[in-house]
Amino acid sequence: MPDDLWARFAPILPPPPQRRNQHPGRRRTDDRIALAGILFVLRTGAAWRDVPRKEIGCPGVTAWRRLRDWTEAGVWPRLHAAILAELRKAGLLEMDDCAIDGSHVRSLKGRAHTGPSPIDRGRPGSKHHIVVDRRGTPLAVSLTGGNRHDVTQLIPLIDAIPRIRGLRGRPRHRPQRLYADRGYDFDKYRRLLRRRGIAPKIARRGAPHGSGLGKTRWVVERTFAWLHQFKRLRIRYEMRADLHLGLLQLACGITCLRNLRAAF
Incomplete structure (x- = not known):
């Protein structure tokens, strides 16, 4: 530890539960x-x-x-937010540019937040969705069934970014620009992002590759690689979705702490 x-x-x-006086x-x-x-x-x-x-x-x-x-008790999101505040205080958060993506994991016990995965021959699976800053620091995560479209988690993830303190002034919880792949190419969600003061940088479907967005967006793929080094997250074994999400949030907190260690 x-x-x-x-x-x-x-x-x-x-606080731990109080012990009984008799027969503790x-x-x-x-x-x-x-x-x-x-x-x-x-x-x-x-x-x-x-x-x-x-x-x-x-x-x-x-x-x-x-x-x-x-x-x-909601301990894991609080731990994650506390370490994010330390990163911001140390000048290690670059939230002007953020990236978002999703990743499939197989689910061996089909319960809540599982569904037939379109990339795994319809086997039960779940999805990890994540939004990261310019350095790849995870800011917010969510868990859905394997058959949910990535774009359905775009606005919930943006709204789930905690108000990150660490510096004087208002807490930071909104990026200026959001980078995403073609799976997020819907004008409706571009409008929703603009209403929140965020400029959408989303690749267009049907457009030739080479837009240059990947130079900023690649960090989210690296973050998934960091998280899936925790072997319990590669395959979902937990029947309870909240427990698997709790482990995912704990892994995000540890990843943020590693970034903090690497800077000092």
């Missing part, structure tokens, strides 16, 4: 140990039952329950 990650995570944790039961596992179990599953892709209790300090079911509780 990295000390710098825990130092940012501990202040936003909800087994002592609660330390939050830092439980987080280490969650990170083990996220990085290795191992099943929860395969978490090594002796090395980590807690069984996998305890780590899963803590993931459930912290996801329901």
